[in-house]
Structure formats: C-alpha cells, structure tokens
Amino acid sequence: KVIDAYTEEIAPVGHVEDLTVTADNPTALQVAWEPLQLQLRGGILQGYMVQYCQHGDTQTCRDRSTQTVPIPGEEAASCLLLGLKPFTQYAVRGWAENREGHGPLSDYVVQTTAEAAPEDPPTNLQFPLVTATVLRLSWDEPRVPNGLITYYTAEVNGETHQLVDNNTVPVHGNTNYT
Numbered sequence: 001k002v003i004d005a006y007t008e009e010i011a012p013v014g015h016v017e018d019l020t021v022t023a024d025n026p027t028a029l030q031v032a033w034e035p036l037q038l039q040l041r042g043g044i045l046q047g048y049m050v051q052y053c054q055h056g057d058t059q060t061c062r063d064r065s066t067q068t069v070p071i072p073g074e075e076a077a078s079c080l081l082l083g084l085k086p087f088t089q090y091a092v093r094g095w096a097e098n099r100e101g102h103g104p105l106s107d108y109v110v111q112t113t114a115e116a117a118p119e120d121p122p123t124n125l126q127f128p129l130v131t132a133t134v135l136r137l138s139w140d141e142p143r144v145p146n147g148l149i150t151y152y153t154a155e156v157n158g159e160t161h162q163l164v165d166n167n168t169v170p171v172h173g174n175t176n177y178t
Helices: none
Strands: 018-024 029-032 047-054 065-073 078-082 089-098 109-112 123-130 134-140 150-156 159-163 168-170
Touching: 018 089, 018 109, 029 047, 029 089, 047 078, 065 078, 134 150, 159 168
Parallel strands: none
Antiparallel strands: 018 029, 029 078, 047 065, 047 089, 089 109, 123 134, 134 168, 150 159
8 A cells, every 4th residue: 555645844944055146247146056955945945035235344235225036946046136236246145935934044145246337437627737748637536437447548639548557648749639
C-alpha cells in the first residue's frame, strides 16, 4: 500500500546566498543570487523579492524610501533594477517567499551605478586672466556631475582645447576671441 503524506508549508528558513550586484549602466544595476536550496524553502517558492534604496551613511534603507521588486519563480536567479540615478550608491538585499511568508533577509550589498555625462553644463564662466599669449578660464562645476569629471573642453575661435589640470588656453596676439 502506498501512502501519500505531505508536511505543512512553512515560511522559508534560509536566506538568499551569493547576492551580487554589478553596475550594468548609469541607470541600472544587475542583481544575481543562488536559488534557495530545496531543504530551506519550507514549501513551494512563489519567487524572490529584491529591495533597494539609495545608500547613505547611517541606517541603510531605514529612513529612506525603498523599492521592492517581486521576481516570480522558484529558480529565478537574477533581475535588472532600472531607472536609477547615475553614479549613486544603492544598497540591495533579497529574500525568498512562499505562501506562508518570507524567509530571512540577506545582508545588504552596496554598489554604485556607472558614471554618465554631467546633467548640466558648467556655470559662471569667467576670464580672470587675458594676455597676448594666454587666456585663463574659471567656472563653477556642474550642479550634478554624475561622476568624476576628468577634463573640460573649451572651444575658442573654432579650436577645441581639452583642459585637464590647467585652465589656460594659448592665444595668439591681439585677436578677438569668442
């Protein structure tokens, strides 16, 4: 005689392992993990949840707005978080869910989105030094740089100059410059 018996479902008892977060592009993060082991699922998984927020110096995600993304499927192992801000740190964690509830939360993983071009141009352009051979420029940095600015480009009378460590442009005698 064959007897079929099933145990009652309980919430998952294991946490998501090997959670990795990589910068896919300036406005997206790729999140991946190992699917929960069968003996830790507590029943049939409905899927996983991924929670994220902008990372700050104190109390990760507690006093900030968080976003939670449902990822259906027992064997789901990745998702792409879209619509993020460039060059911004995010804290990401995940957990498994079944009909009885959710399992323990993973530790946070912090990752920075990739850099992008500045959101706005430099402002307050000035010429503190103008001589027969040198034109020195000064300006205020873009309000939202979206990364580390490695150089500026200045166009003077149709000539393009890449300004890295020195904000001076060579000029030629008594000429009008635009």
